[in-house]
Amino acid sequence: MKPKTAPWIFTANCPSIIGTVDVVTRYMAEAGNYIDEIHSFDDRESGRFFIRIEFLPQGENFSADVFAKAFAARAAEFNMEWQLTAPDHKPKVAIMVSKYDHCLNDLLYRFRTGQLDIDVTVIISNHPDLEDLAKWHGIPYYHLPITPESKLEQEAKVRELIEKYDTELVVLARYMQVLSPSMCEYLDGRAINIHHSLLPGFKGARPYHQAWEKGVKMVGATAHYVNNDLDEGPIISQGIQTVNHAHYPEDLVAKGQDIERVTLFNAVKCHIEKRVFLNDKRTVVLGG
Template sequence: MKNKPAYILKVSCPGKVGIVAAVGNFLADRGCFIKEFHQFDDLESGRFFSTIEFVFEGNQQPSVEQLKAAFEVTALRFDMEWEIHDANQPARVLIMVSKYDHCLRDLLYRRATGELNIEISAIVSNHEDLRYLAEREGLDYIHLPVTKETKPEQEAKLIEIVEQTGTELVVLARYMQVLSDTLCQQLAGRCINIHHSFLPGFKGAKPYYQAYERGVKLIGATAHYVTGDLDEGPIIEQMVERVDHAQDPQHLTQVGRDTEAQTLARAVKYHVRHRVFQNGLRTVVF
């Protein structure tokens, strides 16, 4: 069973009796073996969320398209928002960076070791500083310098790149530019940012220096979906690290870099494994 193709069914719909039974019967009728099943009923919003990873025990393996066509009847019955994915298919990810390299290096490492099942469609930056990292990995590095005057033009080019490369997820790996409301809407639900703070927290420039001046005992990072409200999008993952009075701003920055890289990697992993649902301003993460 280890070598058989695996699929992921992702479902969100109004909560009602019979959903789990209907999905289970659909899979059982087709000789499917369920490897993982996660569900959550949000009593406040009245919505049901679930991800199911499964394989076929029979010799004939249907395509994703065939599965989708067959599941349509069940989906309509329960008014489902749903997706079916090949669990082994790498997600096409575009990474955006500026001058900080720690998050990019971490994502490249986790991709190389197989921890992240992603295919990098391109690396886009408003600076040339990190081109050597992309070229070392044989990846396309696209320089889109941004000024107040050129921002609309460069964002239009970015969307063209996303479409032309078949990008499924855009990752802002310490990309130090604010995206316009228009671009945020175009990338809604498929753009993740790492914020160098445990939100809500110290915003603006040099957060670790602000933290030091306030004598904080915890610092952290927040990965969230990008929206038009700056740093206010639905939170996917957060981490904190304990610090003390003996650590100066430089040391806090070192700790912060590690926290940012880990937090972003976890958020990307959850997203590409189809385990994140947006639930209003919140998320459901399996």
């Protein structure tokens, strides 16, 4: 089997009107671009159309600028917002973490082995515990302690680092701090958080122990974009696993951490592959 050639990625959204698929696919054919994967969705509630295409230029002299100039007029007829992503683009990612290392370990492993086509440029923490792990991977690690009194000052330093490393995506890999409203606004649409999902919802300390005391039969995790509503941002990915009376609190914690790792990975992968579209307070995830 031949290895898959890295594709260009085209994404767009626009009002729901006749001809939305045709205007894109017709142009792709006329420009000599082979469509390798296509997904679309028309949301009858919001009245918006979403499309994602992976394509392979058949000519040797493909130019993103030529593509943009030629397609712009057609896109304007549909009031279409669109983006083109090159095959060699690796998003620069900053990871924020506290003391739990399971999500960080997983992301760094997938980054190192190429499962995540990203460039992890910096790790930021409010604790020093995981610095050795960062050093082993050759990634700069910044320990920025935080107290209620220093919160805004600490977040200002985080912003400086985000800017310094040209960060495109921030991943909160069990960063156990609530971001301020201004920080949430600053990171709008480019920060992903992960947290446990238990039914009913158990808030506060030791949620898995609370769940065990209630005889919970399911544990899960939710990955979502950060916003000013604590743990209630637009959801990208979720995972669940059934449990029973034989699972003690430590078993629930272990299972929960496994689900958190995979769920966060899925969310980050969908984001960097341009599969996620924000649709008001919800998301559209195409082909993820």
